Amino acid sequence: MANSDDARKDQKSLIRPTDDTARLQAKGLVRTARFGALAAIDAATGHPVASRVSVATDMDGTPVILTSMLSGHTEAICQTPSCSLLVGEPGKGDPLAHPRVSLFCSAKQIMRQSVEHKRLRRRYLSRHPKAALYADFGDFSFFRLELMGASLNGGFGKAFELDPSDLIAPVEDLPTWASLEEGAVIHMNEAHLDAVKLYAEVLLKAEAANWRLACLDPEGLDLVAGDWTERLWFAKRLSGPEDLRPTLVALALQARNT
Template sequence: MNTKDEGAQEPKSVIRPTDDQARRMAKGLVRSARFGALAAIETDTGHPLASRVAVATDLDGAPVVLTSLLSGHTSAIRNNPFCSLLVGEPGKGDPLAHPRVSLLCSAVPIERGSSTHERLKRRYLARHPKAELYVDFGDFAFFRLEASRASLNGGFGKAFELQHEDLLARVDDLESWSEMEAGAVSHMNEDHRDAVKLYAEVLCGGESANWRLACLDPEGIDLASGDRVERLWFAEPLSKPSDVRPTLVALALQARNG
């Protein structure tokens, strides 16, 4: 005898199938974030401890934080690296109607003086120039947040579950990309500010401002002006650093043509 009600239906899942649009939204929220809420397990009590932290990203899109070794959240992630990071800024109206993503991460400390430290320092300062005042203090350290999965809320009724591979850009030669990025960013900001302005105001629809190229990676560029950040995606991910120059030239031409 079947005891299950014949008319009963299985609860409908609120999680939508992950697609390229969801991946792009999640990556964009992380790439454009200036700050986020870092939640870790407090060492003494075992309670979740949430702190506001300034955020940048590595070349592949992994979040990066610079923290004081005297802070409670630094002690927490050094003792237990499992943590989560929530990013996504609310706009006008209901804050719950705006997209946000929560990443479940493992915090990896970065050795001072390593090539990774120098790369993250450069990219972090490109997003947070005022951190130049304390970035080299002995009681500050970088952590790269390695995300295993993420929960994306794109607004009411738009929930997605993303995996590690959905969140990162593919970077085959990290050192070559890092070396190229440092020179390209400096060159664009010194010699091609007009093109940078076009990227932000024409292709991204940003407000008129003193824009600069903050960072670039195989999937796009980050443009910044004060507290404002715009993300410009390439039409297709680039496979090698030498593809960057012709891509930026083509984007400038596209912007000038309207």
Template sequence: MKDIQENQAAKEKSVIRETDGQARILAKELVRTARFGALAAIEPGTSYPLASRVAVATDLDGTPIILTSTLSGHTSAILANPACSLLVGEPGKGDPLAHPRISLFCKARRIERETEEHARVRRRYLSRHPKAELYADFGDFSFFALTLERASLNGGFGKAFELVREDLLAPVSDVHAWAAMETGAVGHMNEDHVDAIKLYAEVLVKAGEANWRMACLDPEGLDLAAGDKVARLWFKEQLADPGLLRETLVALALQARNQD
């Protein structure tokens, strides 16, 4: 009996591939480009899993951010028990199980109003979901950070990985400096450099023609949005200092023009 159990355990373990750089990028891209996800939490009073759809954005380091109302069942669930999971990854044509998705195991934390963190995540969330500005400041709405514990990545048939938080998050040495830089840089790019943004999306990312704008910046790359479309452009190297951003964006625009 013991041999059977050991063989079964070894068989199950062999299904999981060794986490490599490609798996980490895929996992991060699924999270960074997600517009929505399925949030699963434990329903208070019944102990049944409660799954509901939520709109998603990310903080500078890649931590998922959601905005919920106290009228929603999942809000009372994560307030009573912060342990939850978030499934992201949109299916495309054909078999939905052939498309990548990732389950994030998290602890929900409500973000206090009138704080620097609240201002930062509010700005980043609304850059992805601008229509949410109509209700984001209502008294019964709150932003929650879904603090990552670990994740299960399914990159398609036969491509399963187990990831830890270090595989998913980008180190941010100075959150205040990055947040201040992002606010000005995103506004400046969208006002004065629409041509460069178009090159980023259509030439470097090959995301197709659209009215692209820059949504967010972080040490590892930038998010581009056009209506319901979201695209991610990764920097060649993670930026240790926000002061390196300008020359990086200029270099990317030059690269795109040379490829165009």
């Protein structure tokens, strides 16, 4: 018993105090994730089952997946909503040296006729446009993976425990923001791709590519180019939808003057 207690104390001592740097890293991993490993409890056997799933996020940062009701992992999360999602690109070299975050979640199925469904469908397809081929099939459903907690591994010796409030940023006046996002994304991609390109290549130092704006929220922009995803954080969280346009203009001016 003493050895077990000592081991737990040693494990706890390896957890670093959560700070803003850790929060931003974890939020960035979730916001830019294209895929993740979903872990759930198999409904038939009771064994853990892990599946690769494509990932997007709702405006508040909650992970969103689209799955077929015919798949084993969908049956699993319908039977037992408690699940986990691991995100983080392995990169070159030792995969254990790259940051990743484990999200402890409760899966919530989104009803097809709901307001949530329209918003999540738009945001998901902006990140995974090829999913438009099957997103509206009757056996596919969107799920919000409501966050219960998280464990961030920022690399060797960089472990953090996070609360939902460290990752999720509730959006006030969500209907207004959702409506604004839909129009702003279309407008930026049709009329201001030069600015989007500057955001990615100048402000984020991303490689030259056909960048477009995928999603936005009060904390930043999600930019995509094929398989690449970048997150541009605003200097501070926007207080309301009226702050979006001047912020985008200011970012473009900043990039042009850099």
